[in-house]
Amino acid sequence: MPALDITLTKTKTQIQRSGGGCGCTSKTDTAPALSPAMQARIDKHPCYSEEAHHHYARMHVAVAPACNIQCNFCNRKYDCANESRPGVVSELLTPEEAAHKVLVVAGKIPQMTVLGIAGPGDPLANPEKTFRTFELIADKAPDIKLCLSTNGLMLPDYVERIKQLNVDHVTITINMVDPAIGEKIYPWVHYRRKRYRGIDGVRILHERQMEGLEALRAADILCKVNSVLIPGINDEHLPEVNQAIRDRGAFLHNIMPLISAPEHGTYFGLNGQRGPTPKELKTVQDNCSGNMKLMRHCRQCRADAVGLLGEDRSQEFTKAKFMEMSADYSLETRQAVHISIEQAKAAIAAKKQASVARRQAPKPDAPKVLVAVATKGGGLVNQHFGHAKEFMIYEVDATEAKFIGHRKVADYCQGGYGEEATLAGIIGTIADCKAVLAAKVGPCPHQALEKAGLAVIEAYDVIETVARHFYDEYVLSA
Numbered sequence: 001m002p003a004l005d006i007t008l009t010k011t012k013t014q015i016q017r018s019g020g021g022c023g024c025t026s027k028t029d030t031a032p033a034l035s036p037a038m039q040a041r042i043d044k045h046p047c048y049s050e051e052a053h054h055h056y057a058r059m060h061v062a063v064a065p066a067c068n069i070q071c072n073f074c075n076r077k078y079d080c081a082n083e084s085r086p087g088v089v090s091e092l093l094t095p096e097e098a099a100h101k102v103l104v105v106a107g108k109i110p111q112m113t114v115l116g117i118a119g120p121g122d123p124l125a126n127p128e129k130t131f132r133t134f135e136l137i138a139d140k141a142p143d144i145k146l147c148l149s150t151n152g153l154m155l156p157d158y159v160e161r162i163k164q165l166n167v168d169h170v171t172i173t174i175n176m177v178d179p180a181i182g183e184k185i186y187p188w189v190h191y192r193r194k195r196y197r198g199i200d201g202v203r204i205l206h207e208r209q210m211e212g213l214e215a216l217r218a219a220d221i222l223c224k225v226n227s228v229l230i231p232g233i234n235d236e237h238l239p240e241v242n243q244a245i246r247d248r249g250a251f252l253h254n255i256m257p258l259i260s261a262p263e264h265g266t267y268f269g270l271n272g273q274r275g276p277t278p279k280e281l282k283t284v285q286d287n288c289s290g291n292m293k294l295m296r297h298c299r300q301c302r303a304d305a306v307g308l309l310g311e312d313r314s315q316e317f318t319k320a321k322f323m324e325m326s327a328d329y330s331l332e333t334r335q336a337v338h339i340s341i342e343q344a345k346a347a348i349a350a351k352k353q354a355s356v357a358r359r360q361a362p363k364p365d366a367p368k369v370l371v372a373v374a375t376k377g378g379g380l381v382n383q384h385f386g387h388a389k390e391f392m393i394y395e396v397d398a399t400e401a402k403f404i405g406h407r408k409v410a411d412y413c414q415g416g417y418g419e420e421a422t423l424a425g426i427i428g429t430i431a432d433c434k435a436v437l438a439a440k441v442g443p444c445p446h447q448a449l450e451k452a453g454l455a456v457i458e459a460y461d462v463i464e465t466v467a468r469h470f471y472d473e474y475v476l477s478a
């Protein structure tokens, strides 16, 4: 793969000020700087490194069907909602089928660097299948990082085995550190052949999660904590969770929105429990930022997800398809691809640096603004507006352009035609932004976006460079 040619081809600035910035008052994610050794551990993990997620992919294999707890946001027909979008069903695989699938995908998508087991139930409620899968992959594809996501109930029993297998990344979903709050989330827990209902079960879960977290720290395994934000139940409690996990050495906190559509048949979905708005999510994330790294780029993947975060290539690798494909894993080819990705990353970093160096001194009252970016990955503005299924949202101010999340949308251009209602929905989703940055925007959406007060920036370049360019003109035009 050649190094990326990063060229600003066209930047059209039709900046309309529509009253101040977004009024954001977010704290910066000021986690302590990482040592080079720690940086190397996350450099190619798309979930643990925001930068890596532009370039490197992950895949999951669905080998773990059983679960040992009940979450009120989960329906057992579907994948584990702690690490997946509810309402998604994955095809179950044996460890041998899973290992074959990994080798196939590793050959076809050499930028896939991480294999995660995240369901469809809890991986540690299915320890033999989970660990057998890891063993097979470690043996045949030693450059692939192994990753595990669990509700934490059985984690203390398996940390030693996890360490032996060289699994360096473990996620625990922790939604509370107060069992009284947990009672509203977990109706029962099945532990050592006994079912515990209500607060008795939640206490066991809480103690085991804390114990597991400390055991991971003692074993020097990187731990990410996922927390599902449930408005009215744990929204005000999550800063306490954040403090507790930080005290026990968690590396990263991922606060994800509850998804509770009634058609998914979950307890919350059927009882009218709503999920948070993007603004509510950001507020809680901001309240928890400042002392540890916060993940804001999670896509709540399926238990058989394949590809870059934000793209879903799982349908290219269904069981019927991958069992017919040959496993053409090649360590040499993969290493060559990774070298060219690292070269592209270095070129992007140099461009970002140059755009910062060229900037004029910011005005003291310069606002923060949000911009919506259409990207296919690579850290670039490089996608047509009409093809975007999500927009990455960056918050830009006088000092930085910071990724703060993504918003899913229906793609506007289906079969070459754009639907007016779809366009209105997209504009509604990004209405709090001041600009759309895309490789190309058709005349019709262009007009509609400007009418809604969004500047349209057409460019093909590093995201931060385009965002900064827009911002400088936006502020200057004030």
Ligand code: CLF
Residues within 6 Å of the ligand: 046, 047, 058, 059, 060, 083, 084, 114, 115, 116, 117, 118, 147, 148, 149, 169, 171, 224, 254, 297, 298, 299, 300, 301, 309
């Ligand atoms: Fe998978 Fe999870 Fe490992 Fe990543 S996902 S097991 S840490 S390789 Fe990532 Fe997907 Fe979010 Fe999970 S975007 S749902 S955080």
Ligand code: SF4
Residues within 6 Å of the ligand: 067, 068, 069, 070, 071, 073, 074, 075, 079, 080, 081, 082, 120, 121, 122, 151
């Ligand atoms: Fe469902 Fe996952 Fe909770 Fe188990 S841990 S009940 S699979 S969401």
